[in-house]
Amino acid sequence: ETGVTQSPTHLIKTRGQQVTLRCSSQSGHNTVSWYQQALGQGPQFIFQYYREEENGRGNFPPRFSGLQFPNYSSELNVNALELDDSALYLCASSLAGTSGGRETQYFGPGTRLLVL
């Protein structure tokens, strides 16, 4: 186990709804990254939070937003859900600035979202 937890494990929503996914980082980690993984594909970077500030974003529309809290846990919010948002959402935590860019990311088990 990596010490990174995500909730819920599974979720079913309908088109147009909004969803909030949660991630609890490994103790001591200050950075959280969120990824979307479609079936049979590799993860796609959504965004990263470092010390409560967004620190990089992938090619995802603004309806994907996030937060990082003082305890470094994080939320991913998706508004106006579309069918293509159905995927496994992964969060990964790390302690940035300790290994010159070679920091290890520890992934959570993911939240499987199905949009109907």
Next chain:
Amino acid sequence: KNQVEQSPQSLIILEGKNCTLQCNYTVSPFSNLRWYKQDTGRGPVSLTIMTFSENTKSNGRYTATLDADTKQSSLHITASQLSDSASYICVVSGLTDSWGKFQFGAGTQVVVTP
């Protein structure tokens, strides 16, 4: 176009045999390359991390190689075990990418049979 291509897409090997997975990338300038193992229904787990100056890195029965000139990497699994059945993902980070904005390959699905 994906900047990280993996091959084969999937393979089946007998328990105890060796296998090699390939990763070609176009990310430039290059910072580091990682191999992850992802069991079904779980998040990826890091196996190796290599920078451009490293050309081989081992983690138990897993050995990764890197040729930064040809932009190729391989992951060799020795004496495969049933627990090696998983997807193996190659991940590349560019020097100008913000940290965490990695380029993931689609993965190679490995099935080890008794």
